[in-house]
Each structure stands twice: as C-alpha cells, then as structure tokens.
Amino acid sequence: MPRYMDIKRGMTGITAEQLDEVHRADRAAEREEGVHFEHVWADPRSGTVFCLSEAPSEEAVRRAHERAGHPVDEIHPVSLSV
Amino acid sequence: MPRYMDIKRGMTGITAEQLDEVHRADRAAEREEGVHFEHVWADPRSGTVFCLSEAPSEEAVRRAHERAGHPVDEIHPVSLSV
Numbered sequence: 001m002p003r004y005m006d007i008k009r010g011m012t013g014i015t016a017e018q019l020d021e022v023h024r025a026d027r028a029a030e031r032e033e034g035v036h037f038e039h040v041w042a043d044p045r046s047g048t049v050f051c052l053s054e055a056p057s058e059e060a061v062r063r064a065h066e067r068a069g070h071p072v073d074e075i076h077p078v079s080l081s082v
Numbered sequence: 083m084p085r086y087m088d089i090k091r092g093m094t095g096i097t098a099e100q101l102d103e104v105h106r107a108d109r110a111a112e113r114e115e116g117v118h119f120e121h122v123w124a125d126p127r128s129g130t131v132f133c134l135s136e137a138p139s140e141e142a143v144r145r146a147h148e149r150a151g152h153p154v155d156e157i158h159p160v161s162l163s164v
Contacts, residue, residue, distance in 0.1 A: 005123050005132050016162050023164040041087055041134070041160035048158050050087050050132070052123070076130050078123035080098050082105040 001036075001054045002079065004061045006072040012047030022049070025068035033064040052078075083118075083136045084161065086143045088154040094129030104131070107150035115146040134160075 014022075019042050026037045035055040042049045051072070055061045058075050065072045096104075101124050108119045117137040124131045133154070137143045140157050147154045 003123070005125070014162065019162045019164055040164045041085070042162040043087070043158035043160050044162065046158055050158075050160065074130075076125035076128055076132075078125050078132065080096065080101045080124040080126065082101055082122045 001056060002077055003081070004053050004055055004058060005076050005078045006051045006053070006061060006065070007074040007076075008049040008051070008065075008070060008072040010047050011042065011049050012044065014042050014044045014047065014049065019049070022068070022070060025070070026051070026064065029064045029067040032067065033060040035060050035064040037064075083138060084159055085163070086135050086137055086140060087158050087160045088133045088135070088143060088147065089156040089158075090131040090133070090147075090152060090154040092129050093124065093131050094126065096124050096126045096129065096131065101131070104150070104152060107152070108133070108146065111146045111149040114149065115142040117142050117146040119146075 037053045039052045119135045121134045
C-alpha cells in the first residue's frame, strides 16, 4: 500500500498528552478509510506535526485526518525511502 | 540525543538511485557532526524529501546536510513522537 507523509502546522506548544490524543483520534478514524497511521512526530516550538501512514490514496489520508477533527496542510505520497 | 525532521524541497523527479546517493552523501558527512541520519522519505512528484535524524543540535543537522552538498529548507526538533 502507498505511504504518505503529511504535515500539520499551527500546533505550537503541543504537549505529549495532546499528541497522544491527536494520534488516538487518527487511529479511531483509520478503519473507515483503510488508512494505517504508523508514526507521528511533533515540534512543539514551531507547531509542526509530521505523520507517516500507509493508505489506499492521498484522499483517504485527508479524510481520515478530517474525520479525526484535525485536517492537515500537506500530504505527500512518499514513494521512495531509504 | 534529540531527534530532528528536516524538509528539503525542489527535488522534483528524484529517482530511487538519486535518493540513495543523497543518503550515502549524508551518511558520509555524519561522523564529523555527530549526526545519525535514520530514515529518508521522498515524494518525487512534489520534490519533497523528509529526513529523520538523531543529532546533538539543529546546527549539526544543518552542517551535515551542507557538507553532503544538499542544504535543507526546514529543520524541526521533533521532541515528541508516538
């Protein structure tokens, strides 16, 4: 299944508890869209959150995040990795 | 050691071989800066490359990429992850 890296900005000051909550909400929205959210990394200083997923399409990633209540700013199909 | 996610843009059309070469150059520049580049993901369509590293500082990440010949656009200390 294709992999995606998405970026959400504007989360300045996000705490570990809030990031856990974001990830829990994403995971709860996974099944309807066939998405699997693998990892999330956050930079509280700049408010940037990176999320790596496996999904059938970019739109599925977008919808899963929207369903979880936090739409993202960019979604990149990362077809290459090392 | 702190972790960082960096973003390099403008790599539209990057191939698997070119990404391998970028990562090899990064790894060759690691030791001088005390950086370890863990993973790289690339979206050839938009030309966006994401790189996850462990490093003593943001400046060390910046210098290692510059030493390898491909400076990055953003470096984020990702102090939180799930």
